[in-house]
Amino acid sequence: MKIWLTSDNVDWDTSRYHYAAEQMMLTLFPLEKPEYPEGPAPTSLVGEHNAVIFTLHRGKKLTNMSALVFRGDRWHNGVVRFPSEKLDETPEAVYHTVQRALKQSFYNAGSALLGHDLPWGSLTGVRPTKLPTRALLAGATPKQAQKELEKTYHVSPFRAQLAVDCAGESVKAVRSLQPDEVSLYIGIPFCPSRCVYCSFISAAVDKCLPLVEPFTEALCREIQATGALLRDTGRAVRTVYMGGGTPTTLSAGQMDRVLSALEAHMDLSRCTEFTVEAGRPDTITPEKLAVLANHKVGRVSVNPQSMEDAVLARMGRPHTGEDIRKAYGQVRSAGQFAVNMDLIAGLPGDSPVGFARSLEEVMALEPENITVHTLALKKGSRLMENPEELPTDEQVENMLNNAWTALRSAGYAPYYLYRQKYMSGSFENVGWAKPGYASLYNIAMMEELHTILALGGGGVTKLVWPGTGKIERVTNPKYPQEYLRDLEKLLKEKAALAGFLRETR
Numbered sequence: 001m002k003i004w005l006t007s008d009n010v011d012w013d014t015s016r017y018h019y020a021a022e023q024m025m026l027t028l029f030p031l032e033k034p035e036y037p038e039g040p041a042p043t044s045l046v047g048e049h050n051a052v053i054f055t056l057h058r059g060k061k062l063t064n065m066s067a068l069v070f071r072g073d074r075w076h077n078g079v080v081r082f083p084s085e086k087l088d089e090t091p092e093a094v095y096h097t098v099q100r101a102l103k104q105s106f107y108n109a110g111s112a113l114l115g116h117d118l119p120w121g122s123l124t125g126v127r128p129t130k131l132p133t134r135a136l137l138a139g140a141t142p143k144q145a146q147k148e149l150e151k152t153y154h155v156s157p158f159r160a161q162l163a164v165d166c167a168g169e170s171v172k173a174v175r176s177l178q179p180d181e182v183s184l185y186i187g188i189p190f191c192p193s194r195c196v197y198c199s200f201i202s203a204a205v206d207k208c209l210p211l212v213e214p215f216t217e218a219l220c221r222e223i224q225a226t227g228a229l230l231r232d233t234g235r236a237v238r239t240v241y242m243g244g245g246t247p248t249t250l251s252a253g254q255m256d257r258v259l260s261a262l263e264a265h266m267d268l269s270r271c272t273e274f275t276v277e278a279g280r281p282d283t284i285t286p287e288k289l290a291v292l293a294n295h296k297v298g299r300v301s302v303n304p305q306s307m308e309d310a311v312l313a314r315m316g317r318p319h320t321g322e323d324i325r326k327a328y329g330q331v332r333s334a335g336q337f338a339v340n341m342d343l344i345a346g347l348p349g350d351s352p353v354g355f356a357r358s359l360e361e362v363m364a365l366e367p368e369n370i371t372v373h374t375l376a377l378k379k380g381s382r383l384m385e386n387p388e389e390l391p392t393d394e395q396v397e398n399m400l401n402n403a404w405t406a407l408r409s410a411g412y413a414p415y416y417l418y419r420q421k422y423m424s425g426s427f428e429n430v431g432w433a434k435p436g437y438a439s440l441y442n443i444a445m446m447e448e449l450h451t452i453l454a455l456g457g458g459g460v461t462k463l464v465w466p467g468t469g470k471i472e473r474v475t476n477p478k479y480p481q482e483y484l485r486d487l488e489k490l491l492k493e494k495a496a497l498a499g500f501l502r503e504t505r
């Protein structure tokens, strides 16, 4: 799609807005690629079939942003106005105003040409909850926050309500987190085998069994070093999340050593939530669950993704729905865990009826949390090669809509949500919780509410600057081999975070 950004009376750095234009273009017309022809925008687009001309024009009181979109043999002009005095604010404020107007004008024209609205309207980001959270913190009522999403950003009422519900939980999290607190993410990059849709950093354990023991040793060293760093900088751990991969790929003894290292080197006295993902039922044993129960683990995630045996087989999972039920029973009899269960809408071979059946079976087990993901087609997953095996967008929407109605009537409420790139149909992942069981780690991580330090394989440390919302990222090595090779360098990088941790306490 050819893109021009022009103005007859405003001096703007148009290259700063390419990203916003491309995000909106991909949301409206996912198969397009951006082109920026040289020279001024043409005065006539006769003969062009795929183009957008943005024009920014400052008037005395109001400034217009128009997006003239050509698609096939049709065109539409979307216009958004804002007070001209907004162009006299700080450069950052001007950037946000113009960027918002650009996206909305493009959306208005594009959705008119498509003939329908999109589920998230003109919102293109991964975190649609951020806007209503900001509105609620500024004193808006939930109704006002919802109205803003619907009127200004054209979000569907269904999704606007979802976002505002989640924003309510974010506000509670903001008020509960203390300035000196951080959370920990511990990545265990091993799985018993690889699922077809997976693009995570996980090594099938049968291929790299010899690496698991040295990885465990190295992780304990990183835990010790991070514990010293937190002590020296006066930081407390508020939540711990062990993910992966599948953490319960570790043996009971290895898991015991990791959890003992955490208790020995970290001050966990203010830790209110400790989650371990036991995602695959083929990794869950009574011995491992006893280890989790003996330490401070209070939340466990058992992730069926589907309860349909045929769907599980097509995912490359060597277990059945019955295995999930057994694993769930073992978790319940091993300790007082809050349990999360993940389902995925849109898996190959699944249908709205099959998905509804999976959800019903999971709800019958009464876990405290259910997380409904939408299949994200990512580069690197085997599914990307055969997308025709997947349910249609309409079917996925049907699965989600029915799931949300069923979850609400069973007493679950949404508490966090996020979107991913390449997500089928521009949908989202939503965490649901029974009252009192919203996961603080999930909210803090997704809404970037405070600093999260990543340890182990594949995690990303996010340093959140209080007040400004500025985020810096430090990536841990992805694969176990790299982690072991780069451990010394990694420990030095961790030690160098001391300045940030002290300054932002």
Ligand code: SF4
Binding pocket: 190, 191, 192, 193, 194, 195, 197, 198, 199, 200, 202, 244, 245, 246, 279, 280
């Ligand atoms: S269990 Fe999760 S992390 Fe492991 S291969 Fe399957 S999808 Fe990937």
